[in-house]
């Protein structure tokens with residue numbers, strides 16, 4: 001097969017004797033990032049970037065055997081040379097490069113190519129074969145530029161604040177929420193759902209700067225915070241937890257908000273088109289820059305995207321994985337509750 | 339177009355009724371008259387006719403975006419809306435435009451008269467000048483598929499606030515065949531001429547489903563009749579002409595030429611609410627026989643002979659040119675009966691027979707007999723009730739029979755489109771046949787959003803095989819499927835086709851060994867087909 005093979009436990013490297021983001025218990029797991037579909041329970045040993053490690057420990061337990069590696073550091077594992085490179089998806093997220101006897105394969109994990117002001121920006125890594133996610137692998141997905149997004153969100157919050165209304169923004173707890181926090185104009189109090197604040201605390205403890213936030217607890221007196229911005233998990237909107245804030249202006253921040261139908265179903269007052277996955281142009285640019293001839297796609301609109309890549313001259317295949325975490329599933333409400 | 343796009347965004351996204359009405363009312367106060375008139379037309383379902391085929395628009399958009407057609411089609415399958423797909427895949431505009439809604443509608447009219455290269459150039463030019471939200475609306479106008487997430491009722495309420503004309507009055511004025519081309523804002527809203535539109539129907543009175551017949555009170559206050567399974571229609575006889583309107587405000591006159599003879603048999607100035615039914619001389623034919631006549635503008639002779647129709651008359655709204663909707667139902671019905679009595683036997687109109695009952699038990703029995711008579715259930719009308727507008731509670735109730743049901747297992751799942759682009763919502767169900775599972779229907783609706791999310795998570799974790807967008811899942815999830823009718827269908831492997839199939843319940847308690855069999859499905863076909 002080559003440097004990597006695709007098994008029902010995960011992506012396997014024979015030369016190195018390890019799996020990448022496996023979904024069944026294995027001896028050695030290299031993990032691209034802390035989202036629950038990539039970093040799972042039950043592995044004998046884990047390897048991740050030093051930046052991703054604290055969140056992985058927080059989620060899988062302090063007692064896991066987790067070794068860390070810095071971006072760009074090359075480590076020999078068995079007969080393979082392995083290094084981790086920024087994927088720009090969430091803080092610490094990595095693409096994993098594996099070189100065996102001069103043949104280079106890269107597994108993208110989840111990625112986006114546009115800098116978000118929080119995660120280390122995506123770094124193109126040249127390779128012979130690239131395993132790419134394609135959560136949003138259709139040309140209808142094109143994200144709002146970051147500066148325009150900031151204008152939209154700041155404007156929405158300012159208008160609500162002027163009207164004395166709370167702005168409630170639903171965003172995925174790990175990554176999206178912090179990216180938005182780092183972006184918005186901190187013009188007033190920012191409250192957070194517990195699942196978001198848990199991640200905030202972990203990131204702050206490792207030295208990542210985030211604006212001040214207030215954790216919402218059962219004791220929080222919501223009347224003290226008219227005009228505040230509340231950042232919650234998408235699944236918290238519309239629940240009793242959210243209703244205590246009274247009539248709010250609600251919004252979701254998700255790549256799915258590009259579709260009118262989904263915006264209408266989620267029935268929020270606003271939908272901001274923002275994702276931590278690459279959009280159509282991002283996917284194509286990233287793949288082009290790897291210089292890879294072989295591309296394996298996973299995670300999302302795989303059959304359309306594979307066919308498109310084939311038309312563009314790539315040797316393209318589909319890899320069945322069980323990675324359908326964060327944004328692919330967030331709208332379906334199957335995110336974790338932690 | 340910017341102002342209209344802002345209005346559309348405001349009413350399309352929020353679910354807060356008051357916010358929708360406020361945005362509409364502001365618009366009706368401020369926008370120029372030509373734009374207001376068009377907005378009113380569009381929001382009440384008066385879409386300009388499609389002037390350019392969907393295929394052409396798709397070709398041009400794919401070409402402008404540099405994408406192969408198959409990829410456009412794959413994207414369309416996810417987005418679920420042609421105009422939206424186009425507006426999303428096109429490259430961002432390089433220019434901008436301050437022109438109004440009515441300007442762009444006139445522009446579409448102008449382009450529709452030109453040859454194809456000129457049309458294409460004009461449309462590509464427009465796409466390049468309009469911001470994405472405006473581009474979506476412009477393209478929806480081109481495809482003739484303009485729909486908005488706001489009911490005619492809210493539009494009327496907003497217009498009442500902005501114009502000081504009472505809501506019920508506006509509701510009536512906005513019915514009928516007016517278009518922005520044949521009327522003006524003044525003629526329609528401010529100073530209407532009641533004789534201007536002889537075809538103008540009255541707003542239909544619609545009933546809610548009755549949950550508990552015990553709520554009715556004294557049986558003597560109520561009149562019962564069958565709820566016939568056809569097409570609700572309003573027949574208008576005015577000035578020697580006749581018009582037949584559907585509940586969706588479609589003019590269906592030419593589809594049912596049988597009714598033309600009523601112009602000679604009934605006095606002008608008569609308006610009747612009834613049900614168009616395929617009729618075999620004594621009894622209604624199944625709805626399936628009427629179906630082929632619905633889609634056609636004109637009817638071939640063969641079909642006329644196979645499925646002749648009548649109007650089953652329910653109510654009289656106008657008599658001698660006078661609006662009698664305020665007259666109590668009992669009296670309106672008596673006058674209707676006198677009119678129908680004047681018709682010769684074999685005329686294409688009958689009086690919907692009353693159902694006799696003196697207590698609730700009799701009513702329950704009558705309802706149970708509905709399916710055998712080809713009816714959907716009972717209608718209950720308070721004898722003293724006026725003919726109201728729209729769906730109202732209290733005086734009229736429909737009491738439909740329980741649907742037919744069957745327990746089946748899910749075998750395939752497919753992601754929805756549009757609203758449900760990232761949820762699995764389209765399922766194929768099977769009954770058992772020995773050791774095999776035989777797929778017999780698809781169903782898309784009936785679950786709550788929370789249940790759809792749950793089943794989506796399950797499908798993601800339990801996919802056996804993928805066939806393009808379709809996933810095969812293990813046959814373990816049992817659902818109770820409800821449907822309104824069953825017909826033989828050689829096109830389906832199971833040999834049957836269901837009418838209005840939907841998921842009634844997710845039977846998590848039921849093992850797959852207890853689902854219904856193909857044999858049982860065939861028995862149902864024999865009994866109800």
Ligand SMILES: [Zn+2]
Nearest residue numbers: 035089110326
């Ligand atoms: Zn992720």
Ligand SMILES: [Zn+2]
Nearest residue numbers: 110323325326
């Ligand atoms: Zn993922």
